[in-house]
Amino acid sequence: MSGGFLLVLALMLPAVGVAAMFAVPMRAPERIAWLVYPPTLAVVIAIAVAVGRSGEALSYTLGGWAPPLGLMLRADGASAVMMVMSAIILGLVGISACMQFHTPDGVREARVPFTFWALLLALWSALNLVFLAQDLFTLFVALELLTFAAVPLVCLNGKADTLQAALRYLLFALVGSVFYLLGVALIYGAYGMLDFAALRTVARDDLATSLAIALMVGGLMAKTAVFPVHLWLPPAHAGAPAPASAVLSALVIKAPFFLIVRLWFDLLPAQGLLAANMLAALGAASILFCSVLALRQARLKLMIAYSTVAQVGYLFLMFPLATSDAPWETLAWSGGLLQLVSHAFAKAAMFVAAGLIAEALGHDRIDDLAGAAKAAPISVFAFALAGLSLMGLPPSGGFNAKVMLISGAVMLEQWWIAVVILAGGVLAAGYVFRVIGKATADPAEGVEIRPVARSLEAVPLALAICALVIGFVPLQPFAYLAIGRATGVIP
Amino acid sequence: MSPATLFGIMAAGLIGIGLYGLIVHPGALRKLLSFNLVGAGVFLLFGVAAQRGAGAGFTGDPVPQALVITGIVVAFAASALAVALLLRLIEVEHEDDAS
Numbered sequence: 001m002s003g004g005f006l007l008v009l010a011l012m013l014p015a016v017g018v019a020a021m022f023a024v025p026m027r028a029p030e031r032i033a034w035l036v037y038p039p040t041l042a043v044v045i046a047i048a049v050a051v052g053r054s055g056e057a058l059s060y061t062l063g064g065w066a067p068p069l070g071l072m073l074r075a076d077g078a079s080a081v082m083m084v085m086s087a088i089i090l091g092l093v094g095i096s097a098c099m100q101f102h103t104p105d106g107v108r109e110a111r112v113p114f115t116f117w118a119l120l121l122a123l124w125s126a127l128n129l130v131f132l133a134q135d136l137f138t139l140f141v142a143l144e145l146l147t148f149a150a151v152p153l154v155c156l157n158g159k160a161d162t163l164q165a166a167l168r169y170l171l172f173a174l175v176g177s178v179f180y181l182l183g184v185a186l187i188y189g190a191y192g193m194l195d196f197a198a199l200r201t202v203a204r205d206d207l208a209t210s211l212a213i214a215l216m217v218g219g220l221m222a223k224t225a226v227f228p229v230h231l232w233l234p235p236a237h238a239g240a241p242a243p244a245s246a247v248l249s250a251l252v253i254k255a256p257f258f259l260i261v262r263l264w265f266d267l268l269p270a271q272g273l274l275a276a277n278m279l280a281a282l283g284a285a286s287i288l289f290c291s292v293l294a295l296r297q298a299r300l301k302l303m304i305a306y307s308t309v310a311q312v313g314y315l316f317l318m319f320p321l322a323t324s325d326a327p328w329e330t331l332a333w334s335g336g337l338l339q340l341v342s343h344a345f346a347k348a349a350m351f352v353a354a355g356l357i358a359e360a361l362g363h364d365r366i367d368d369l370a371g372a373a374k375a376a377p378i379s380v381f382a383f384a385l386a387g388l389s390l391m392g393l394p395p396s397g398g399f400n401a402k403v404m405l406i407s408g409a410v411m412l413e414q415w416w417i418a419v420v421i422l423a424g425g426v427l428a429a430g431y432v433f434r435v436i437g438k439a440t441a442d443p444a445e446g447v448e449i450r451p452v453a454r455s456l457e458a459v460p461l462a463l464a465i466c467a468l469v470i471g472f473v474p475l476q477p478f479a480y481l482a483i484g485r486a487t488g489v490i491p
Numbered sequence: 492m493s494p495a496t497l498f499g500i501m502a503a504g505l506i507g508i509g510l511y512g513l514i515v516h517p518g519a520l521r522k523l524l525s526f527n528l529v530g531a532g533v534f535l536l537f538g539v540a541a542q543r544g545a546g547a548g549f550t551g552d553p554v555p556q557a558l559v560i561t562g563i564v565v566a567f568a569a570s571a572l573a574v575a576l577l578l579r580l581i582e583v584e585h586e587d588d589a590s
Contacts, residue, residue: 137558144565148572160587163580171522174569175513178529181562185533188555189540
């Protein structure tokens with residue numbers, strides 16, 4: 001199929017960048033990162049355009065070996081959207097990291113900047129692989145690559161507490177992937193193949209299939225950090241440097257969730273309502289429990305990290321709501337994916353803004369934030385804009401996503417879901433306004449404030465504006481997200 | 492009892508022991524070892540799948556073996572990363588104690 005080689009480029013360009021950082025005697029790893037970025041962004045956008053134009057998925061069979069024995073890469077509407085989102089966020093976050101992870105002049109390479117830029121590119125390649133791979137085992141490898149790139153980002157500063165957070169993150173992620181692999185083994189034992197499209201045509205509604213998918217979804221939930229397996233997330237995401245936190249919270253936890261969505265809607269032959277409601281109940285527990293915890297945090301970055309767990313909870317509400325024969329034509333499916341995208345932008349904006357605020361004040365204690373709006377006014381403004389999306393106030397992507405989920409809930413008379421969404425919005429308003437209120441207060445006498453460069457503040461503003469602009473998409477199921485999602489046999 | 496069933500039960504046993512260790516032991520090193528036990532159980536299960544492929548008239552199914560080799564490499568890399576983090580953590584905590 002034409003254009004299929006673009007999929008290979010999307011995986012290989014960042015990976016080649018990582019290899020080049022080790023091989024090419026160029027002074028600064030960030031130069032290679034910025035050399036690789038524009039062509040990869042162009043490739044990703046070209047994929048999205050090609051998918052939109054042809055109205056069908058792009059695919060590429062590696063080495064010409066057709067599945068089930070060979071491996072296939074495939075970009076449908078949803079994965080194209082995910083890849084474009086990742087590329088934009090990585091680019092903006094990369095800009096914000098230029099100062100912090102700048103290789104000093106006269107040094108050939110410095111450990112921390114080198115690690116950061118190499119891992120950022122490795123992470124990009126792994127993310128694209130998760131969005132493109134069509135083979136359950138390739139997806140396992142992709143998730144592991146993602147984990148290996150994400151874990152060291154947590155402990156870049158090398159302090160004992162961040163090392164501990166990284167270790168805990170790694171252990172949770174490993175247990176999650178071993179459960180996933182157990183599910184893959186069961187699927188292989190039952191069907192003798194692992195390709196998504198091939199499995200879809202033969203999947204039976206029996207115990208082995210249900211058990212395998214339950215194990216896989218369970219393992220992926222530990223990686224997505226939904227209640228009660230979210231314990232690793234707050235220390236890890238709060239301990240990482242701000243640009244790394246932004247990438248971890250915005251993108252890394254979304255990849256396993258994307259896979260849950262694909263397993264659930266593309267593979268599971270009969271989606272049980274009881275299981276769907278259980279997923280939604282865990283999501284609801286995440287929203288309520290972690291929003292309350294976010295309200296009680298003393299440090300800004302921990303508060304944002306707890307809010308991530310709460311917002312991830314919304315994603316799980318889509319499962320009992322998208323139950324028709326063509327789930328991707330329902331409001332809930334579009335609403336769930338919209339929540340994923342808008343949360344990614346909003347949360348990246350919040351973490352980058354929090355990093356700048358902490359730089360200006362020298363700490364991130366919420367109670368002592370007074371004066372932040374003087375030192376970093378645009379950052380505080382961006383934080384508030386991103387907060388709109390988390391609360392679900394218009395105009396913002398979060399508003400549209402939540403309205404679509406609520407409409408889906410009301411149509412199916414699942415009232416408790418609507419109530420949870422509204423309660424989560426109120427709690428989010430609580431923790432966002434708490435920060436805004438403190439930050440806009442006048443600083444006490446004698447507090448030392450270092451204003452940050454306005455140019456740096458453009459990044460969180462741009463991210464927050466992206467989250468805002470998503471609020472102008474029409475409130476209806478998106479045809480683009482359904483491209484390539486046809487049931488039945490895929491040639 | 493066929494060999495496939497026997498190995499299947501042993502795989503389940505390994506996974507069970509590993510899970511028990513993961514839940515019961517608080518120490519990171521023991522958790523890592525337990526993770527490796529679970530991993531060994533899962534790899535054995537892939538071996539069982541290969542053996543069952545032989546039931547379809549082949550002498551054995553090579554695909555699960557390829558998967559297991561990849562899986563072992565990944566699990567080894569993961570364990571190495573975890574041990575490296577653990578060693579660094581111990582080192583840093585010693586430095587903190589000394590100062």
